[in-house]
Amino acid sequence: MGLEFFQISPEAKIIFKQADTICANGLTQVMFAGPEAKLTSTAYCQPAILTMSVAALKAFEAHEKYKNISVKYTAGLSLGEYSALAASGVMNFADTLRLVQKRAAFMEEATKENQGAMAAVIGFDKDKLVEICRQTGAQIANFNSYEQIVITGLQLKVDAAIEAIRLAGGQKIIPLAVSGAFHSSLMSSAAVKFAAALKDVVINPSLIPVLSNVTAKPHGYANQIIGDLAQSHVDAEQIRVNLAKQITDSVQWVKCVEYIASQGITNFIEIGPGKVLKGLIRRIDPAINVFNIEKPQDIEALRLL
Numbered sequence: 001m002g003l004e005f006f007q008i009s010p011e012a013k014i015i016f017k018q019a020d021t022i023c024a025n026g027l028t029q030v031m032f033a034g035p036e037a038k039l040t041s042t043a044y045c046q047p048a049i050l051t052m053s054v055a056a057l058k059a060f061e062a063h064e065k066y067k068n069i070s071v072k073y074t075a076g077l078s079l080g081e082y083s084a085l086a087a088s089g090v091m092n093f094a095d096t097l098r099l100v101q102k103r104a105a106f107m108e109e110a111t112k113e114n115q116g117a118m119a120a121v122i123g124f125d126k127d128k129l130v131e132i133c134r135q136t137g138a139q140i141a142n143f144n145s146y147e148q149i150v151i152t153g154l155q156l157k158v159d160a161a162i163e164a165i166r167l168a169g170g171q172k173i174i175p176l177a178v179s180g181a182f183h184s185s186l187m188s189s190a191a192v193k194f195a196a197a198l199k200d201v202v203i204n205p206s207l208i209p210v211l212s213n214v215t216a217k218p219h220g221y222a223n224q225i226i227g228d229l230a231q232s233h234v235d236a237e238q239i240r241v242n243l244a245k246q247i248t249d250s251v252q253w254v255k256c257v258e259y260i261a262s263q264g265i266t267n268f269i270e271i272g273p274g275k276v277l278k279g280l281i282r283r284i285d286p287a288i289n290v291f292n293i294e295k296p297q298d299i300e301a302l303r304l305l
Contacts, residue, residue: 001039001273002052003032004296009059015093019051022097027051042179046079046104047097053083053272054093060271060299069304073218073260075211077253077277078142078183081246087271088208090219090234095201099243102197106190107182107247113189116181117158120150122172124165132168136160141183142251145283150176152184187247195244203236212242216255257284267304269293 005012006028016028030038031048038044060066074084079100086096118141121129129149133139138161141152151161158181162173180186209218219242220235257280260268270277271293278290291302 001031001048002028002055005052005055005059006032008296009055009062011058011062012055015051015055015058018094019047019097022094023047023101042104042108046100049079049273050082050086050097050100053080054086054096056271056293057083057087059296060269060293063299066299066302071208072263072265073209073211075256075260076213077144077280078213078246078251080272080277081210081213081243083272084210085239088210089206090204090210090239091201092204099197099201103190103194103247106193106197107180107187109193110187110190111180114181114186115155116153116178116184116186117155118150118152118176118178118181119158119162120144120148120174120176121165121170122174123147124149124168124170124172128168129165132161132164136164139181139184140250141181143254144251145254145280147283148280150183152181153186154181183247183249183251185248191244191247194247195240198240198243201240203234203239205234211256211259212239212246213251213253213256214242214245214249216252216259253280254284257281257288261285261288267291269302 002012002016006016020026020028025043027044027047030044031052039048074087076082076084082096082100085091086093091099126146126149129151130140133151137157138151138153140149142150144150151158165173211217212219220238266287266289268281268288268290269292270290273294275292275294278292281288281290291304293299293302
């Protein structure tokens, strides 16, 4: 995971080395060589995905063909929102990685407080699913696409929701192998701790708006009077509020994609490990062109339309 970028991109190598210094747990060694069980553990998984994504981004930005590319928005699903914040410059990589470490630790602590579960529901009516969740006490974790919605909550309530979905004609329900009920009220203790951790993080001005998973709109900008002029600046407090809420609230990925598309954007680039978002985005809006960068050769092969 990420080894090829480390080997050929000086810009990516800087990110990997910085991550090793911050995490101090041999992160890149586990990323490059495994074992997989260790890489997917809480202490490694989220920092590894962020590091890989930002390293790939730096390699892409350094390529001669793309130095003048015009980026209108950045966005990411759940953990990916942190890559989006780092990509836009709203947060520097070091601060973002430290936040992700804390986020992962706080969420793991919350999973030990309640026996939570998650399940992906495929091809079932959204309104019916929302009503079933209301009746059973399950909650919506992710609106991933029109066809794929993830439910979450206490194990007993998720089981009750699954039974109700099947009785209502739902045929494809996939229990997820996760340790807890992420993006639910069962993560409230993690959200409180994370809100405190966010207070001292530096939020930088940026010309590239970042979509919030919570609001499905760009994180807020506020006006202030400087001298006789009103100037717009990043609303740092609103970003902090949204990031804390993201731990307990539903991820509005469908609306994020819809918002960006409504602004006339037709080219999306998914940067980081995997191609999950490419599939989701195409299901949300088939007219969008989605490209992937997860290996150096993807940068060379990229042909924006």
